[in-house]
Amino acid sequence: MRIVLGENRYGKAETRLVRVDRGADAHHVTDLTVTTALAGDLARTHLTGDNSGVLPTDTQKNTVFAFARDGIGDVESFALRLARHFVDTVPTVHRARVHIDAHSWDRVAVGGAPSHHSFRRAAGTRCATVTVDGDATHVVSGVDDLVLMNTTDSQFHGFLRDSYTTLPEATDRILATAVSARWRHGSADAPADGWSTAFDDALRNLVEAFADTPSLSLQQTLYAMGERVLTHRVELCEVRLALPNKHHFLVDLAPFGLDNPGEVFFAPDRPYGLIEGTVLRDDAAPAEIAW
Amino acid sequence: MRIVLGENRYGKAETRLVRVDRGADAHHVTDLTVTTALAGDLARTHLTGDNSGVLPTDTQKNTVFAFARDGIGDVESFALRLARHFVDTVPTVHRARVHIDAHSWDRVAVGGAPSHHSFRRAAGTRCATVTVDGDATHVVSGVDDLVLMNTTDSQFHGFLRDSYTTLPEATDRILATAVSARWRHGSADAPADGWSTAFDDALRNLVEAFADTPSLSLQQTLYAMGERVLTHRVELCEVRLALPNKHHFLVDLAPFGLDNPGEVFFAPDRPYGLIEGTVLRDDAAPAEIAW
């Protein structure tokens, strides 16, 4: 009944890195938030304060900046370079997880033409999480802050009722959510069309499945989104989705002598439904990773 | 040396209203956060708790929803309807301020065609603030959460130095800001091209002035932005801008044997510069309003 150290990891969270590529024709901006986490033979620092095996988190941050000097490329590639570096060069580190959020910028138009060096921040965050664990490498891509709404073609009825159920059946409701999606690649090699085209295509499939699936429940929509992505992207083996059900309640205008034929809604912040699910190929190899 | 009640107002803040217009060809979404504030003969509730002159904030919220039943239209128009209603119908209310944030949604594409009823939240918030004060009416339009970046054509040098100054002169820096802009209309009548076209045009001018003004200081850019809007929109009399200077610091890579020719930057959160200014026509009538 001794007390012992269990799983542990450490790293530098949320390093804000911006890189400018000054192309002849136009500048390009890469705007990232990078988080590194390392694990391995780290018991000594926990048990005795012997730091001889601890690469400082400050060094991890420096490495992020230094590696950016050579160019960043796709976020999956950059995360792979960093994670492999830590596992390959730090003797005590057996496992590295690098998570990158890539913030979106659109090129501004000036006088109708695309600007050379002016940008506007757009909605949506592309992300990549690479885990290198000894010889195994896992790549997960994904998206956050993707807020979607269907104003019709969503129903919810025929559900289980108990003595605490008061919800009326809905045959036409608003369906809104803030998608948090992650998709795992079957291999650490870049897809044939490249990481970024693959990302765009997965994202397009996610959004289109949300938009054109007649929905009997948000669960059904979730499964359709995951299935659509896996159907179109053969290199992927697993999709995980977390979909808050951002409720829109029809306002009762009867006290004011008004009807409300599906037009005026109140959108509360909390509580909200939260639907979480995994869609995968039945032959997907399991991966012990922090998503 | 008596203690007395001074300026006061009250209202309902941040009512979340979503309206769906179910057009034959396509649905349209209006997603607003509405804040009302009323002032007038309200001393009794403060001094004695006599509420006979107090229209409840709950009623103000109800009014927002009920008025939306007839259609919302431009946010300036909706704010005008609401503000005038409170001043015209509530005997104790002499002044009403209605502020609306309009959240942006883009229509999703499915199979290359615009969707009938699916939308994605976009960056940027259009806002309108209407103040009705007795017979006077003031309309202010604006934008928040407009994050812009120029990767070159920005300098900052020749500044005042004292014994606490260590900043090096910069002849080529990143200029980034999150624009908060407000522009005051000379009249409460809609511009000739309508509130929404006028908004789009003002916004375009703001962004283009940011993008194509070679900048010697963020102050110079601020003035150029305000001047550009006033030059192109004759119905406007005053522009107010708050521009945080979102610093991007070149990372010193020399310790790692690397140069850094304007490519790798660190983007801290705080502190940040904050440049605030007003640009106006010299014949603009003053307006005693809360912007």
Added chain:
Amino acid sequence: MRIVLGENRYGKAETRLVRVDRGADAHHVTDLTVTTALAGDLARTHLTGDNSGVLPTDTQKNTVFAFARDGIGDVESFALRLARHFVDTVPTVHRARVHIDAHSWDRVAVGGAPSHHSFRRAAGTRCATVTVDGDATHVVSGVDDLVLMNTTDSQFHGFLRDSYTTLPEATDRILATAVSARWRHGSADAPADGWSTAFDDALRNLVEAFADTPSLSLQQTLYAMGERVLTHRVELCEVRLALPNKHHFLVDLAPFGLDNPGEVFFAPDRPYGLIEGTVLRDDAAPAEIAW
């Protein structure tokens, strides 16, 4: 109908400064967020990009850190030192506003005794805003993030009704708010009992007035809070309060065969009431400042 520059100011926002006083018996922590804003003869940088009159915001940040080397003392004193420095030493600067948020830390107990050097962050932020405008100096103290609740002794009835009013009268409700309070000193000299004792006393009076005022409206509570502070603190001339009415709605449990005698409440985030008001002495000299 020329376009001209109107009011403007610039500065460094949210410099995060922590100072440790290493007393023989115990350490003391001062944890501040400091914002400076300067105004004066600054037209040239706006109009031509000539920065010769612009003390960089980076220098303002340096000044904050350098001045802290001598000790910080009360936040009002520190803000006064900084604001006077900028107006006295920068030729172009005629007006300086320094706003400080002081974050609260409690000393931790270890084995029942107060720790020498360990602290825990507490709720509530004390703040001070000093404006030096030529020869005039204005000091405002205040508090933010002071969240208070009364579970009884609050009513709201007898209010104005119109055709949009559905709110029932309440004879016993929860009253909850997040106080944002500012109180203006009649002089820039420290109160007889010192800035910090004066702050503690004003805060105590605010809280006690909230707690022991039987409330017929949040407006009545607001006035009582301001009046109590002014009654007890003769050096103050004006109190401004912004009180969100954080609604707590009694949940209707009847569908589950249960009554609800004032016990179970739902606390939504938005919308909320917002009551704002000023209480002042009738001989208070006006102050043209940004609160």
Added chain:
Amino acid sequence: MRIVLGENRYGKAETRLVRVDRGADAHHVTDLTVTTALAGDLARTHLTGDNSGVLPTDTQKNTVFAFARDGIGDVESFALRLARHFVDTVPTVHRARVHIDAHSWDRVAVGGAPSHHSFRRAAGTRCATVTVDGDATHVVSGVDDLVLMNTTDSQFHGFLRDSYTTLPEATDRILATAVSARWRHGSADAPADGWSTAFDDALRNLVEAFADTPSLSLQQTLYAMGERVLTHRVELCEVRLALPNKHHFLVDLAPFGLDNPGEVFFAPDRPYGLIEGTVLRDDAAPAEIAW
């Protein structure tokens, strides 16, 4: 290579529940944010939209409110009641996770005496997470938003250096963190001294271990915190801690002719170190739960 549904769950997130106990001598407030998540035979709603096995999230919210009518008691007890209810009464549900955040309120003093019914929100959030999985029940207690600082007795040196390491060795630094801690109970029965006394004691041990452990690394402090809790609370089997290293950098005042003997610090927001670790008894039975 079929596409299949993997792990999934759904529930109502962040129901805001406030309960007032109107004791004869004093009122008591319980202020909770409750999140429920259910899993089981839910494939049909995902695959076909057949909702006959889906208890609506709205019903889960109703259940939270209805159960509060009987009194809440300790948050662990309330979470146990709710989780068992869902598993026991909903045929399709085999597993329920209920997470509760309990927001802290202090009783206000009026005239030196504790108020009967007035409260002030305090820092720190106590939490409980109960997972009922078939016959197995797991109880985790914890705390969030516990921000701690030591102004001395923290060092960091002797660490691993590579070509990206520039960090100087520190023999006296500020150590600050925002503790997120979870401790797992070996049994679902209440500790002998009750859930709340046990919580207070665990929290006290956490804080005291942070305060009186001379620290050679934040990892060492983390382990000491977990070990201290397990040593004093025999009913616990595992402690998990996430400790951001909230850096405080000594400001270089030399450019202003000043030294800085450990007094003036800059506290950036990002990046920050993040140290995560588990401390457990070596005979702790594993628990497959979402912490």
